[in-house]
Amino acid sequence: RPAFAAAFEKARQRQADIEPIDTLLPGNEERHMRFYVNAVADGTGEGAEESAIVYAVETTEQKALEGQMAQSQKMQAVGQLAGGIAHDFNNVLTAIIMASDLLLTNHRPSDPSFPDIMNIKQNANRAASLVRQLLAFSRKQTLRPEVLNLTDVLADLRMLLARLVGNDIKLKVDHGRDLWPVKVDIGQFEQVVVNLAVNARDAMPNGGELTVRTRNVTTEESKSLPYRELAPADYVVVEVEDTGSGIAPEVLKKIFEPFFTTKEVGKGTGLGLSMVYGIIKQTGGFIFCESEVGKGSVFRIFLPRYIAEARTAGEPGEAPAAPAKIVDAAKDLSGSATVLLVEDEDAVRMGGMRALTSRGYTVHEASSGVEALEIFEALGGKVDIVVS
Ligand SMILES: Nc1ncnc2c1ncn2[C@@H]1O[C@H](COP(=O)(O)OP(=O)(O)OP(=O)(O)O)[C@@H](O)[C@H]1O
Ligand SMILES: [Mg+2]
Structure with missing residues (x-):
């Protein structure tokens, strides 16, 4: 005024x-x-x-768009940051795990250092699993999408979910009829549902009801939904609904951010929903949360309907392979193959080199793809396996 x-x-x-x-x-x-x-x-x-x-x-529309832009830019920036750190950390941890593996093979279990080395390895593994969640958030994971019917996936998951939420919480799985197929990485999708279920459980310490619901949403219907980001298309929707504490509006804005948690130190890392968000985005889907304090929350996942098309050669758009993943050599060649080890991280390459040579492999190392090709040619192609 x-x-x-x-x-x-x-x-x-x-x-x-x-x-x-x-x-x-x-x-x-x-x-x-x-x-x-x-x-x-x-x-x-x-x-x-x-x-x-x-x-x-x-200017309602414009304001909403501005807010949405700011939010998605923030998520992208945080994702990039987290992804960069996670990538480097992953290499460091791989080197640590490899070195402790080497040490473990050289020490007898009766050796006094053995439990200490074991401890190092276990903790490095724990750190690696945190880093994996970060990588998932920044969409830097290698997904192996397959065409699936979520009805089957959820039916298989039901036992695990029931055990996860315990006896005080009633689990309901409500399958939509004639559900369209979707193309998702099954392991990652299970992670998503498990994470949402664990959060729901934590929000219902005194018991309640957890409902997992699926249904088809047509292009027409998707247009009428109140979600601006949602591109009009056919979707399969998975809803995870609880009757728990609910989420206050100012908290709701932040739940997908990495390391955002309202749980006590040591109880939650705040990576669960970040991982969920990353996986859904990388799969081409959308996730929304609606919640009312004291009543409960519902997480709604939109996965694009998979429509079989004429086979195209190669699958574009897949993320590059995760670095520093050592593939087991084929069984029949174990201990005798010629290995070309390609890895740009010195520490990781050295670890891999030692691990492989100590098991009797002939190892040629390269720090880049170009170098690897040169070595490959110099050897006249006599390489049994390429590890990268
Ligand atoms: N179903 C829910 N009901 C109420 N609050 C929720 C629910 N799901 C998530 N939240 C809120 O969102 C926050 C972030 O969730 P997120 O899963 O990312 O992390 P976390 O559960 O705290 O820790 P982590 O999953 O890494 O162990 C939670 O701390 C909680 O405050
Ligand atoms: Mg969680």
Whole structure:
């Protein structure tokens, strides 16, 4: 209101360039308006009654888009940061795990250092699993998508979920009819559901109901849903609903951010939903959460319907292979094969080199793809296996 008064005063003084006023529509917090106040510019108007023209423009849509942009940019920036750190960390951890493996093979279990080395390895493995969640969030994972019917997947998962949530929580699985197929990585999808179920369990310490529901959503229906980001298309929707504590609106904005947690230190790392978010995004889907404090929450996942098309050669769009993954050599060649080890991280390459040579393999190492090709040619192609 004072802004209006000021603007009208300026108009009375015949000023041009009056700042527009952004405000919420009274009585409806959801709608944004922008008012333009213009001075009436005819000089003849001696004693004219009106001195200003006010235009009102509804900016709700624009505001929502701005908010959405800011949010997605934030997630992207955090993702990039997390992904960069996770990638380097992954290499460091791989080197540590390899070195402890080497040490373990050289020590007898009765050796006093053995439990210590074991401890190092176990902790490095724990760190590696955290890093994997971060990589999932930053969508840097290698997914192995297959065409699946989620009805089967969820039916198989039911036992595990029931055990996970315990006896005080009633688990309901509500399968949609004639569910369309989707193309997802089954292991990752299970991770998603398990994570949502664990969160739901934590939100219902005194028991409650957990419902997992699936159904088809047609393009037509997807247009009518109140989610702006959702591109109109056919989707299979998976809902995970609980009757737990619910999430306050200011918390709701942050739940997908990595390391955001409301749980006590040592109880939650805040990576669960970040991982869920990353996996769903990488799969081409969407996830939304609606919640009411005291009533419960529902997480709604939209996975694009898979429509079989004519076979195209190669699968584009898949993430590059995770680095530093040592593939087991084929059984019949074990201990005698010629291995070409390609790895750009020195520490990881050295570890792999030692591990392989100590098992009797002939190892040629390369620190880049180009170098690997040169070595491959120099050897006349006599390489049994390439590890990269
Ligand atoms: N179903 C739910 N009901 C109430 N709050 C939830 C629910 N799911 C998530 N939250 C809130 O979102 C936060 C982030 O969840 P997220 O799964 O990312 O991390 P976390 O569960 O705290 O830790 P982690 O999953 O890494 O062990 C939680 O701390 C909690 O406050
Ligand atoms: Mg969690």
